[in-house]
Amino acid sequence: MSEELHANRKHKDTVFRMLYSDKRAILELYNALNGTDYQNPDDLTVTTLENAVYMAMKNDVSFLLDERMTLYEHQSTWNPNMPLRDLIYIARLMEKYVNKRSLYQSGQIRLPAPHFVVFYNGKEEKPEDATIKLSDAYLQKEEEPELELKVRYLNINQGCNRELMERCRTLREYSEFVSRIRKYAVGETAIGEAVDRAVTECIKEGILADFLRGQRAEVIAMSIFEYNEEEEMRKLREGEHQIGKEEGKAEGKAEGKVEGKAESVLEVLELYGQVPEYAEKRILEEDDIKLLSVWLKEAAKAGSVEGFLEKTGLKEDQNG
Incomplete structure (x- = not known):
């Protein structure tokens, strides 16, 4: 491979991704899953795409080791569309891997074998070890699909997969x-x-x-953000089963959700220091849940109150 694939350094926006940005941690996890004993982090080449924000997709970590292209992802919600997501992602990775070599050359281009693992720790009860397939989504079921992709789901909640956890x-x-x-x-x-x-x-x-x-500060900020996002997804799924409920009840829940999101933004910012009174007032008055979600994410990444206010444009409100 003449051009090394680049590590994703711009989107470490979950605690899991932060934790596994360290090659030694990746190697430990790979050894535990595969029964290997690799010790040299330099044997591993991180291949996570830098700009994989297309289709709202970001892979947590992908790497080359042992003639394999391995993709690890952490999720707190069970996603049956992971095989499709990984298909799109691995196609881009392989394109980068072969670089400028001609696909029409007479010799076969050798490729690393792809492997896909999702580490699940959501609140819904799920099996310890499961496999979901791309063919599960096919409208026309076939005994031997010509295109298949399998994703292994491992439950990493406490009490699950004890042997893996011990290793x-x-x-x-x-x-x-x-x-x-x-x-x-x-x-x-x-x-x-x-x-x-x-x-x-x-x-x-x-x-x-x-x-x-x-x-510490970044982990706390990201943990607050992740927890709120997980709760938001849970409530969204619950809401899908409540469409027939009265409008008044729905509005009451929506108001509470907005208030809770605004308070979460302030909680994260207060980790960095005192929030100016004008900014606190502006955040608490905001009733757009989507904008509050954006602010919460920005707060988790900002690193300072000043940085957050500049990034979101709220600093301008001081003179408004």
Whole structure:
């Protein structure tokens, strides 16, 4: 391969992706899944596409090792369309891999064998180990489809896939970290408080300690964002079964959702420092749930209150 594929460094917007931006962590997970014992991170070439935001798709990590092209993805919702997504993504990866070599040459172009794994830790009860196929979506069912792609789904919630967890400390501790956030985010407890408590405890107990200590603010911000997105998706799915409900009830739920999203934006920003009164007022007054979702994502990535205000244009409101 004459041109090395580039790592995705711009879109580390989930804790899982942040955690597995480290080659050593990827290698540990690969060994645990495949029964191998690779020790040298330089044996691994990260191939995650830089600009794979087309079709709203971003792969968490893909890499070359052992003559395989492996794609790992973390999800908190079960997605039956993963085979189609991976088909589109792997086609682009293979195109980059062969680079400028002619597909009409007489010699066969040798390719790495693709493998697809999704690590699931949503709240819905799902099997520990399952495979979903591209052919499951075909309108015309065939015994031997001419185009097939299989995605392995592994449940990484606590208590699931114990052998894998024993072999992979990083994955086991990530599962514990997520479990604690969910445990503490109950009742009236603010998600920010729950995440902060989980991070503090995990550091004290040596659970992802170096990672959490080194990137505490970013991890807390991203965890709040991820939790809210997960809850939003859950409510959306529930809403699909509630279409026949009264309008008044639906409006009440919508208002509560908007208020909760605005408060989440402020929770994230307060991790960086004091939020100006004018900005707090503007955020709390916003009633567009889509805009609030955008602000929440920007807050998680901003790194500072000032950076958030400049990125969103809210800084201009000070003189408005």
